[in-house]
Amino acid sequence: MTPDPPHSQGAPLSDAGSEHSPMSGIDEYLVHNYPHPVRVMWTTDAQAYERIWFTAQDDAGALLVVCGLAFYPNLGTAEAYAIVNCRGQHTTVRAHRLLGDDRMHMRVGPLAFEVVEPFREWRLTLDDNAYGVSYDIRWRDTKRAVFRNLGAGAIAAGKPFGNTAGYDGFGVQEGWVKLAGERFELAPAHFNGTRDHHWGTRDGVGGRARWSGWQHVISGPFVQFPDWCVWVDHLLRNLGDPRPGSDTLHRRRYLLRFEADTNLVLGGEVDLELRSGESRTMTFSRLGNQIAFLRCGMYGGPNGGTPDGDVWQGEFVGDGVVSGETYDVTDPAVRARIAGLDQHHMRFECDGQVSYGLFEAYDPLCYETALKGRQGLSLQGGTQ
Numbered sequence: 001m002t003p004d005p006p007h008s009q010g011a012p013l014s015d016a017g018s019e020h021s022p023m024s025g026i027d028e029y030l031v032h033n034y035p036h037p038v039r040v041m042w043t044t045d046a047q048a049y050e051r052i053w054f055t056a057q058d059d060a061g062a063l064l065v066v067c068g069l070a071f072y073p074n075l076g077t078a079e080a081y082a083i084v085n086c087r088g089q090h091t092t093v094r095a096h097r098l099l100g101d102d103r104m105h106m107r108v109g110p111l112a113f114e115v116v117e118p119f120r121e122w123r124l125t126l127d128d129n130a131y132g133v134s135y136d137i138r139w140r141d142t143k144r145a146v147f148r149n150l151g152a153g154a155i156a157a158g159k160p161f162g163n164t165a166g167y168d169g170f171g172v173q174e175g176w177v178k179l180a181g182e183r184f185e186l187a188p189a190h191f192n193g194t195r196d197h198h199w200g201t202r203d204g205v206g207g208r209a210r211w212s213g214w215q216h217v218i219s220g221p222f223v224q225f226p227d228w229c230v231w232v233d234h235l236l237r238n239l240g241d242p243r244p245g246s247d248t249l250h251r252r253r254y255l256l257r258f259e260a261d262t263n264l265v266l267g268g269e270v271d272l273e274l275r276s277g278e279s280r281t282m283t284f285s286r287l288g289n290q291i292a293f294l295r296c297g298m299y300g301g302p303n304g305g306t307p308d309g310d311v312w313q314g315e316f317v318g319d320g321v322v323s324g325e326t327y328d329v330t331d332p333a334v335r336a337r338i339a340g341l342d343q344h345h346m347r348f349e350c351d352g353q354v355s356y357g358l359f360e361a362y363d364p365l366c367y368e369t370a371l372k373g374r375q376g377l378s379l380q381g382g383t384q
Contacts (some may be wrong), residue, residue, distance in 0.1 A: 016118045019239070023147050023167070025118030030071050031103045032165075032199040039101055041073045043163075046206050048074045049314065050199035052113060054124055054139055055222070056173040057345050059190050059356045061287030062087055064345045065135065065177060067124060068297060069106055069113050071099055072314040075206055079313070080111035081297040082126050084133045085345075086179055088289040088330035090338075091133045092296040093126060094306075096321045109322045110134075119145050119169075120239075122195075131324040133179040137186060139195065143170040143229055143236040146246040150198075166198030168231045170224040192356065194222040194231060204300045205314040215301045215362055217369045218377065220252060221270065221284065223348045223357030230272065230282075232360075250275045255380035256370050262336040263364035264291070265344050268380045282350040284359060289329045290345035292358075293338045296325075301362060303340040339363040 016025040030050040033042050041048055051070040057063070067082040078099045083092050095109030106113040110127035122139040145167040172188035204211035219232050229236050235247040249272055256268035267285035274280075298305060300312035308325065311317060329335050343358045370377035 017239075019144055019241075019244070020119050020146075023119075023145070025115075027147075027167075028115045028118045028197070029104055030069070030106065030197075030199070033073075043201065044074065045201050046074050047201045047203065047210060047314075048072065049202050049205050050197075052195065052197045054122070054195045055193040055292075055343070055358060056137060056139070056186065056191050057193055057290070057356055057358065058186075061290050061345065061347075063177060063184050064290045064292055065137070065193075066292040066294075066297070066343060067111065067126070069108065069111070070313060071103060072205060073099060073103075075099075075314050075316065077314055077316050078108050079298065080108035080113075082111055082133070082135070083292045083294075083296055084135070084177060084179055085290055085292060085329065086182075086184075088328065089180070089326055090291070090293060090296070090329045091131055091179060091324065091326040093129055093131050093133060093322065093324040094296075094298065094311075096317050096319070098319045109320065129322060129324070131326065133177070135175065135177040137173050137175040137177070139171050139173050139193070140188070141169050141171045141239060142192075143224060144239050144241065144246065145169040146234075146236065148234070150200075164198050164200035164202065166196060166200075168194065168196040168234060168236070170194050170222075170229050170231070170236065192224060194224070194358065196231075202313070204312055207312045207315045208300060208305065208310065211300060211312070213302075215365060217362055217366050217375055218254070219360035220254070221282065221346070221348065221357060221359050222343075223282075223284075223346070223355050225350065225353050225355050235274070247275065249273065252376055254370070254377045256366070256377060257380050258364075258367045258370070259332065259335075261332045262339065263367035264335060264339055264342065265359060265361045265363060265366055267346070280350055282348055284346040284348045286359075287345045287347060287356075289335065291329060291335070292343040292345075293327075293329070293335075293340065294342060295338060295340040296327075299341045301340050302365060307338040336364075 053068040056065040064085040069080040114123040124137040251273040305312040
């Protein structure tokens with residue numbers, strides 16, 4: 001079993017480097033509630049949430065791990081999930097419990113999330129369970145996390161989950177993943193990933209009845225190179241970079257390729273225009289069927305909640321409930337059935353540099369939008 005989190009052992013919580021100002025180490029925890037005490041939410045909105053999300057992907061196209069933990073204070077629920085796609089065998093473990101009063105407690109069933117050092121290192125664990133997958137991962141930051149209040153721009157754009165703030169980042173991983181009798185060793189030279197932490201209100205929290213019907217089509221790339229990276233529209237800098245803060249992209253234009261039988265994203269290229277006027281073109285192509293289908297993690301949308309059961313984020317399904325399944329996503333019919341908000345494991349190349357990261361899109365809505373040439377999306381040579 002995973003040991004108790006550090007706060008129960010008297011370890012300091014507030015330490016963090018000055019480059020993360022105004023955030024402190026305690027901002028790594030799921031306790032944000034301005035302007036009220038932790039147990040009294042700042043809003044009565046049932047869609048209030050706080051979530052952390054991590055990924056780890058290799059450079060060989062064999063293993064992809066995506067996991068997350070979320071609290072819903074006004075619904076009184078907590079949930080966590082882990083998705084492990086090993087060569088197209090897509091296994092999910094989900095866990096649910098009542099939230100309770102202690103929002104420093106970041107374990108739900110067999111899934112635990114532990115801050116080892118704020119903005120530097122986490123420990124992610126999945127204990128043995130009925131679905132045959134487990135892991136113990138040390139997740140270490142490489143890029144500087146920078147606080148962003150995303151609410152004002154989203155509200156101005158008419159997006160229904162506008163009141164959101166948080167930060168994102170990149171890192172490398174070591175540890176192990178076990179499934180189906182096979183053990184994978186994770187080493188920083190071959191595994192990297194991204195993470196985020198956001199809080200506020202989000203459309204669809206609590207079930208289909210609370211979903212507005214709006215869905216964003218594409219997030220785009222999550223990829224890091226040695227000296228720069230792009231997290232959707234956010235350009236992060238290395239830890240310790242003497243330049244303060246971070247930067248954002250001015251514009252993105254995509255030429256995309258899709259699978260002919262499912263219309264899921266397969267690859268393409270994106271023109272990145274920086275605010276300085278500099279531009280870069282990045283190409284990307286998917287590694288096999290290495291996709292994390294986030295509907296399995298309860299991300300609801302036009303295609304529904306979980307593929308079997310239609311569970312959405314924040315819904316009460318019981319206290320101490322653990323569920324899961326394995327899908328063979330080498331089968332295009334399976335990919336089409338469980339598609340929705342999907343994170344595709346991609347090989348990226350830009351200016352002669354190669355890296356491995358994720359590309360997030362809502363399938364097949366992304367294809368339908370590109371077919372119409374809208375929202376900066378267009379087709380690259382049709383499907384294949």
